[in-house]
Amino acid sequence: MPHQLTVTWQHMRRSPYQAAAAVMIMTLTMFVGISFLLLSLGSQRLLSYLEQKPQVIAFFNDTVTSADQIKEVVEKIITTNPSVTTKFISKEEALKIYQERNKADPLLLELVTANTLPASLEVSAKSVADLPAIYEILKNTANVEDVSYQKDVVNTLISVLDKIRKGGLALIIFLVTTALFTILTIIGMKISLRKDEIEVEKLVGASSGFVRGPFLLEGFFYGFFGAVVSWTIIYGIILVVTPHLLPFLGGLAILPVSPVFMLEVLGASVLAGGIVGVIGSFLAVWRYLKN
């Protein structure tokens, strides 16, 4: 194997432009692949976050000031949907939340008092499918002024993310196919260029594995380097943008990205890139080195 690695390295070193082209196409493919993987995982986390958040919020008129006044409606909701959780937010609590969120803006704090804000009931369901029934109950409850309903937001998000995933998958399939053909062509050219060497190897008793090994390893290395380079770029971008995104997305538990998770992504990327590279070179060997 050390000799095979040496030969592989020589193959790559002696045709640096072809090697660079192969690594670049693999980098592009893996860059898009890793990006969509992270986007997909991130969006999954975002969806989970949104689904855990209060999805139906009923705002009461000023007559409702304590949780006891809405006991009946809470019981009714729980009876119909045992898995839901409810939380009553009094006017005073609403003011505290408001003050906390706007502590940096004294002008906004001065304008609002507890009386300005309505008491509310936040209801969280495990499934978006439970929301319509809860919405109906709250809408028909006395003293409810308004009901905020997140179903449409979640559904729109699911639909958008589904389209992004499908588009990403199509793009990845296209790029993987391009990478396969590029590696096939490059390795095929190298096989043609080295046909004298291959002939001599066979005549002196080289096994099929000995002849083919360096070409397969070369494909693997193109995938390997492509994965490592693209991962490094992506992780670099994440590290740079994280401080800027934390104020907006900190609550989602997505950022900062765990280094352990990123190492897992690196492992998976190297494996995926290596497999694509080996398949590309295997196709070339199969096509040009039959016997």
Next chain:
Amino acid sequence: MIKFENVSKKFPDGTVALEDLTLEINDGEFVFLVGPSGAGKTTILKLILREILPNSGTILVDEHDLKKISGGKVVQLRRKIGCVFQDLKLLPDRSILENVALSLWVLGKNAREVEAESKEKLELVGLAGKGDFFPAQLSGGELQRAAIARALAGNPKYLLADEPTGNVDDENGWKIVKILEKINEDGTTVVMATHNPEFVDKLHKRVVRLKDGKIISDRRGKYRE
């Protein structure tokens, strides 16, 4: 042992290279294949190495029936045979040491063994100081000897040499023949195709004379008797 039984070889262009040829070469022998160009000398060597297959007849090299073996058995066969090709087949982008080492890498030897044995073989053929040279930097005689060194790497049981003195002067040619003679004395079966009478006559070994793909004489002695 190498055994040809009623072997015929006809190329696609219609050329008859061998016709119903029967030949037996015992282990440890030194055999000259002589005859004019087109007599079938190279074809015999190519058949032994299984570069080509016969149209009819049987070829046995040790336990291998060359018409029946494939894949891994061909690899095993070729590892028993060292070959000095007519066109040498030295790789121009590899040093002489690397060319010799190739025959050892395919055997799966480690780096230390490969380096030691490659140097030993270069020393045997008188190229000890030229391992780092590339083929373009060597003379014709040196190239022939480098090809012999590669053929000898791995200590094959059989050595096939196709016109190894073809492109060199008499002095270098004689050096090459003496190397082959020494290898044979060490136990390697040598089959050498040549049309140079001088070397054949001096060595006084078995001479198989060919003409138009047929054996016209097979005895110990001189080029023409």
